[in-house]
Amino acid sequence: MSDDKPKAGNPLVNRRKLEARRKFLRSIVLGAAVMGISSVGYIPVARAWNVRMRPPGALEEPDFLSSCIKCGQCVQVCPVQAIKLDDIEQGYGVGVPYIDSRTQACDFSCDAVQCILACPTGALVYHKPAFMPSRSEMRLPAPPILLAKEKSPEPTLNLKERSGLAVLLRPEKCLARQGKGFKGMARGPSFKGKMRFMEVDRWKPIPLRDHPFELELCDLCVRTCPIKGAISMESVVENGVTIKTPVVHEACLGCGVCEMVCPPDLPAIVVEARKGWSV
C-alpha cells in the first residue's frame, strides 16, 4: 500500500487523492483490527476456562458479567480482602471480582455483606429482581443465620441465594474420616489468610496462623463454618466400620471457609462455584 507511486498526469491532485484513499483503507484496517482484538475477549468467557466464585449476591454469571462495571468497590470494603479482580486473560471478565476460597474465603466478618452494599450497578444484590431470577436450586431454604451474631435480635444475613456449595471432593484426604486429630496452624505458618474468631475479637479478623488448634478429631470445617446448620460431623457406617465424616446441609452458602481451613495440601472439602443444592 505504501509503495504506491502517484500516477502520471496531475501529480498534486493524484497525490492528494491517493493519500485520502490510503487513509480510508488504513482506517478500515484499524477498525477491523480493533474489533478483532476486542472479540478475542469472548474466548475465555465462552470456553469458561475458569469457573469463578463470585462475591455473595452475584447475579447469574451472564447477567453478572454484563452488569459489573469493573470498579472494584466490592474489593475495597471487604474486611478480609477475599475479593480480587480478574486480569485480562479472563477476556470480558477483566476487572470483574472473584473469590479464591482456598487463598482467602469470605467469612462474613463484615456481618452485613458489605460488598453488595458497595456495588453501584446491582451486579451484587440482596434480592434478585423478579425479571432476573436465579435457578431454584440456588435459593436458600431459610434466611441464613450467622453464628457470630446468633444472639442478636437480627441474626440473619440478608441473602436469599447461595453462590456455590461445599462438596467433600476428596474424602480420602479428610482427617476426620481417617480418625485423625489436628494440632497446630490449620494451613501452616506461611499461610496469609485471615478469619474472624469471635472469642478473639468481635470485629477484627486475625491471620489463621495466629489461631492454632488442638483437636482430638479434626473438625475444622465444622467449627469454623460461619453459618448455622450448614455443615455437621456425622457418624456413618462404611464397609462395616463406623467413621466420622463432615456432611454439608442445605443451609450452605458456599462461602468457602471450610475450603480455606482444610489442612491437607489438597483440600478434602471444596466449594463449587454456582453449584446448587440437589437431593
Added chain:
Amino acid sequence: MNKYLESVRVMLGGDPRKAEPAEYTEEAKVIHFYKKNQKEDFEALKLEAREHQKKRYWLKRRWTVLLSINLLFTVSFWFDVQILEGALTASRLLGFHLIDLNSALQVMLAHKHIIVNLFIGTGTVFVLWLLLGGRTFCSWVCPYHFLAENAERLHVYLVEKKKISDHAFHRGVRSVFWVLFAAMAWVTGYTVFESISPTGIVSRALIYGPGLALGWVTLLLLFEIFYSRRAWCRYVCPIGLTYGFVGVFSPVHVTYKLANCHHEGECRKVCEVPHVLECVIKGRAPSAKLDIGSDCTRCGMCIDVCPSGALSFEISGLRKIM
C-alpha cells in the same frame, strides 16, 4: 450554520468547513484586511510576546490535577481513608455515586436494564462535565491520556529526527467505533469495550495493582509512538466521544481572539485534536472571537504555546455576570 451543529459534525469526523464570505463579520473582515496589508515586520513583536509567555502554565496545573485525582483513588484504598472509593469507571466521592458515562452506557446496553444507582451516578457526572467542559475528562482526569501524551513527545521527537513517519486515520472511524462498541455490548451482552479500555485498565492497575492487562496498554503506546500519533484518543476511544457530546453546550472552552493571533501555527502542532483549531489559519476565522469546538479536550497546551495570548480559557456567561 449553527455553531453547535458544526462542532458536532467536526467531532464526528467531518472536515472543518471554510466560512463563506458572507459569514465573515465586519470586525473580522477589518482585522483580516489589516493583517493582509500590513507589510511591517512582526519579528520584534513576536519575540517580545514570547518573553512574557508563561511556560507550561496549564500543563503543570493539569498534571497536578490528573495525578492528584488518580492518586486519591489509590490513597483512599491503600490507607482506607474512604474519600474516593472505586475506580474511574464507577466510584464514590464521600459516599456520592460517580459513574463514568460511557461505562454506564456499555453496562446498560449489555445488561438491558436501567439501574437506579447507575442513573443517579451518571446524573452527577453528567452535570459535572457539562459544567467543566465534556472532554475535559480526557486531559484532566484520564490516566491513559497522561501516558499517551508523554509517549506522544517521543513520537514527535522521532518524527522530527525522520526516524519514523506519522500515519493518520480518518477521524470518522471513532464515530464508527462508538456505534460498533454500543452494538457489540447490546448484541453480545458483554461490556466488550470495557475489556480493552486503557482508561479502566490503567485506573484499576493504579488502585489494585498491576496485571497482564498493562501489556495491552503497552502495545497501544508502542503503536502510538511508532505508527500513529495519539491513535487511541484520536481515532478509537468512545469515552472521548461520549464526553464530547456532553461538552457541546458546556460553558467552559478555549476561546480564540483573531486580533492577537500571529498565525504561526504553534497551537496546531501541539494539539491532540488539531481539526478544532482550523480557525487559526490565516484568513479563516469568520469572526473576531471564536469558541473552540466540543472535540477540544481543554488541555490548555495551545494556550501554553501561544506566544501572543490569542487563545485563552473562558467561561461563557461569567463575564456578563462579573
